[in-house]
Amino acid sequence: MPKNPDELFAFLDELGIQTRTVTHPPLFTVADSQSLRGEIPGGHTKNLFLKDKKDNFFLLTVEEDATVDLKSVHTLIGAASRVSFGKPEKLMEYLGLLPGSVSALGAINDTGHKVKIVLDEHLMRHEIINAHPLTNEATTTIGCDDLVRFLRATGHEPEILPVATVAEPR
Template structure:
């Protein structure tokens, strides 16, 4: 059974990680979340749940307006082949998340280490990074170093790579 946001917050608290969370109506897309700009400071994220042909799974977290070229990203993230979007069933199975609520904080549910976590270098230039706390009805602000510490505590050593450029995701 996937962890609840309250269980996530308790885990963060055990680690001594302080976060700030704002609740809001459900947000399903980057466009939806941009309505909160000005209210929530820091880097805002876009998350891509990807898989290669050998069923290796990746969560790529970039800045919300970044371009990720799905034709070539596999060469950067260590995939065995070109990647495609992972199915919602695997997203739920591995990260305990529904589409629209995808976040690096879902690593708390990946106890089998099935998903490789990739954080974009440009995103990590922000002191504060904003992510969904296992639900798209809230946004949690976390310090970038604390995000890495959280991921490490879940057994995921994130790779910080130059993945994206500004603009929109290229999905052909």
């Protein structure tokens, strides 16, 4: 049974990681979440749950407005082939998440370590990062270093790689 947000927050507390969480109506897309800008500072995330032809799974966490080239990202993340989106059933099985609620915080549910976590290097330049806490009805703000510490505590060694292109502000 996947952990719920209260269990996630208890785990973060055990690690001494301070977070701030804002509840809101369900957000299903980056466009939905952009309506919260101004209320929640920091880097906002977009997450891609991917798989290769050998059923290796990857979670790429990038900035919300970043672009990931799915035709070439496999060469950066160590995939056995080009990648495609993972099925919702595997997302639930491995990360305990529904589409629309995907975030690196789902690593708490990947006790079998089936998913390789990749954090985009540009995103990691933010001091604080925002992610869904296992539900798309809230956004949790966590320190960049604390996110890495959390992932390590779940048994995941995140790779910080330049997997996305971020549009330069005009």
